[in-house]
C-alpha cells in the first residue's frame with residue numbers, strides 16, 4: 509500500500525534527533541477499517557512497511573466505550589489487553605499512544621518531542637504563548653499518558669470539532685510534545701516546518717540560543733572508575749560529556765524514562781549512592797561529578813541514551829527561558845510515569 513510507504517518516509521524524516529530521542533515519538537496511517545501504528549519501543553528511523561502494527565479500528569473504537577477500573581494499574585492492564593486484542597499481525601506491541609492516533613480522522617499522524625517544541629510545552633508561559641503563536645492549535649494541559657490522556661484528548665477534539673467544524677491539525681501536549689495530523693504528507697511537512705520556524709523566530713527574538721553549551725572538560729578515568737565502583741551493575745556502562753546546564757527535575761515522560769527525574773549530584777560515595785537510592789527507590793541514570801556529566805546504564809545504549817536525554821532536557825530548560833522559564837512535572841505526574849509498566853517495557857525494548 510502506498511500510504512504505508514509514505515508513513516515510512518515520514519517516520520524517517522521526523523525520526524532525527526531534532527524531533528525525537530531513543531524510542532520516543534510515534535507515527536500512524538489509517539483507512540476506514542485499519543490503523544497501522546509504530547510498535548512500542550522501536551525507533552521512528554528504523555521503521556519499515558513490515559514493522560508497523562496493523563490494528564482493527566472497530567476494536568480500538570470499542571475501547572472508548574468500555575467501563576474501566578478507576579485504579580491506574582488495573583486500568584492500564586485492561587487497556588493493554590484490549591489493544592493487544594485489536595492487533596491483526598505479529599509486529600509486536602502497539603505504541604501506547606495508538607488509541608490517541610486512532611481518535612484523529614486525518615490519515616497521517618506524526619507525534620514527536622522536539623526540543624524546540626518542548627521549550628514551549630515545558631514553559632510556565634507555554635499555554636499563553638501557544639495560543640498567541642498557534643491560535644489554531646489544540647493545547648492540552650499535562651495529563652497522565654496512555655488511556656487517560658487518550659480519553660481526555662478525544663473529548664477535547666470533539667469540542668474543537670463542534671466549535672470550529674473540523675478537527676485540529678496541531679495538538680500540543682504540555683510537558684510532552686506535539687501531534688500533527690493531516691490527510692497528505694505534504695501537509696504534515698508544511699505544518700512541521702511552520703511550527704519549527706515560528707518557534708525558532710521566537711527563540712531568536714528572545715535571544716535564547718537553540719544550541720546547548722557543553723563545557724570542554726577533559727575525561728577523567730579516575731572519576732569514571734569511581735562511578736563504576738559506587739554504582740556497580742547500574743553503571744556497567746558509562747557515557748560522558750563536559751558539564752552543561754542539566755535540568756535538576758522532571759520535564760517530560762521521555763526524559764524520565766531514559767534519564768530519570770533527578771540526576772545524582774551528591775557526593776560520589778557508597779553512602780551518597782545509597783542515600784539517593786533510598787530516597788528515590790531506584791538508581792540514577794545521570795551522575796554529575798568532577799565537572800562532567802555521566803549517563804550510566806546496564807548497556808552502552810542505555811548509558812548513551814541517558815546522557816542524550818539529559819542534554820536534551822538541558823536544552824529544553826534553556827529554551828523555556830523564552831516563555832517564562834521551566835515548569836516541572838508535579839510529584840503525582842512523575843510518580844505515575846515512574847510506576848508505569850508500559851514505559852518500563854519501552855525502556856527495555858530500546859536497550
Ligand SMILES: [Zn+2]
Nearest residue numbers: 533619684685
Ligand atoms: Zn510522546
